[in-house]
Amino acid sequence: MQPMAGQDLLHTQPRPMHWLATATALSAVVAAASFVQPPDATATTSHDVRVAHSSVAAPDPAKVTFPVDCGPNRLDVVKKVSGDLDGDGTTETVAVVRCHSETGTPPSGVYVLARPTDPKAAPRVVATLLAPAQRLSVQNLVVKDGAISAALLGYSTLDVPRCCPDVHKSVKWQWQDGKFVQSELPAAMSTERA
Numbered sequence: 001m002q003p004m005a006g007q008d009l010l011h012t013q014p015r016p017m018h019w020l021a022t023a024t025a026l027s028a029v030v031a032a033a034s035f036v037q038p039p040d041a042t043a044t045t046s047h048d049v050r051v052a053h054s055s056v057a058a059p060d061p062a063k064v065t066f067p068v069d070c071g072p073n074r075l076d077v078v079k080k081v082s083g084d085l086d087g088d089g090t091t092e093t094v095a096v097v098r099c100h101s102e103t104g105t106p107p108s109g110v111y112v113l114a115r116p117t118d119p120k121a122a123p124r125v126v127a128t129l130l131a132p133a134q135r136l137s138v139q140n141l142v143v144k145d146g147a148i149s150a151a152l153l154g155y156s157t158l159d160v161p162r163c164c165p166d167v168h169k170s171v172k173w174q175w176q177d178g179k180f181v182q183s184e185l186p187a188a189m190s191t192e193r194a
Contacts, residue, residue, distance in 0.1 A: 171184055
């Protein structure tokens with residue numbers, strides 16, 4: 001006799017023992033797969049660790065307390081760029097900050113940020129490239145091949161109207177002998193935009 005449509009067959013009714021047997025078989029397959037390694041598998045080297053570090057997100061300037069006193073005004077992060085600046089395989093962030101102002105352009109500070117050793121801590125300022133006390137503003141900022149380039153604007157004297165900076169220079173900071181070394185770029189570079 002043929003079973004009628006919709007009639008339950010014994011082999012189509014799962015029982016707890018069926019589930020237990022399936023789970024046991026699946027566990028055995030997963031366990032066996034964990035012991036099988038590709039023939040070219042090797043232990044992690046320091047180079048591999050460096051690659052893993054570089055995939056970690058760059059330090060976030062929004063989480064940093066910068067060494068700038070803005071009084072009652074807030075501090076604005078106006079530019080940020082990231083890259084491996086010291087060749088250690090980790091990504092640093094260069095942040096341009098200035099005190100908030102509704103009019104005019106307050107002087108900028110340029111800081112290098114690194115990740116902390118404690119992943120729960122805020123990024124740390126590891127270098128000051130340009131302090132606001134130098135009374136310069138950053139027009140553009142670029143990180144390329146481990147070098148930081150910036151076009152700076154400023155004023156030669158207090159008599160120069162604040163609308164019209166008369167000092168234009170381009171600078172580059174490069175990591176050398178354990179510190180950032182500043183050099184001036186040719187004048188033609190100061191008009192380039194990133």
